[in-house]
Amino acid sequence: MLNEYDLSVGQVATRCGVKVSTLHFYEQKGLIKSLRNQGNQRRYPRDVLRRISVIKAAQQFGISLHDIQQAFSHLPNQRTPNKDDWSQLSKTWKNQLNTQINALEDLRDSLEGCIGCGCLSMTSCPLYNPNDTLATKGDGAVLLAKPK
Numbered sequence: 001m002l003n004e005y006d007l008s009v010g011q012v013a014t015r016c017g018v019k020v021s022t023l024h025f026y027e028q029k030g031l032i033k034s035l036r037n038q039g040n041q042r043r044y045p046r047d048v049l050r051r052i053s054v055i056k057a058a059q060q061f062g063i064s065l066h067d068i069q070q071a072f073s074h075l076p077n078q079r080t081p082n083k084d085d086w087s088q089l090s091k092t093w094k095n096q097l098n099t100q101i102n103a104l105e106d107l108r109d110s111l112e113g114c115i116g117c118g119c120l121s122m123t124s125c126p127l128y129n130p131n132d133t134l135a136t137k138g139d140g141a142v143l144l145a146k147p148k
């Protein structure tokens with residue numbers, strides 16, 4: 001239900017420092033919702049400002065919009081995250097970030113022999129896919145290959 005304190009798309013864009021097209025994109029992805037006024041213009045409840053702040057903060061952590069949408073969908077009545085929700089979400093995303101950081105550190109450490117090498121050897125280069133189980137099924141992109 002619309003109320004007089006709802007915000008136009010331009011007001012939300014200005015307040016949040018995002019483009020109008022970004023708001024449309026967020027809405028298309030189910031991250032925010034708007035209502036339509038009698039002139040068929042978008043109107044956003046004021047809590048959209050906090051919702052967008054959470055989205056922007058999560059994106060700065062490298063969290064995908066898909067993961068943000070998933071997290072929002074688990075909130076009761078898909079409400080805008082409150083302080084406790086943010087505390088929980090940020091802990092989850094922190095763990096996710098630590099996992100990614102560890103994976104990147106492992107990758108970095110495995111690349112030490114590659115730096116300045118350039119051989120891309122199929123037998124000794126760590127960039128080569130050592131667990132390539134599909135290699136037994138043929139050369140190239142076997143999943144994309146059409147059956148003969």
Ligand code: FES
Nearest residue numbers: 114117119120125
């Ligand atoms: S490029 Fe030579 S070992 Fe990776």
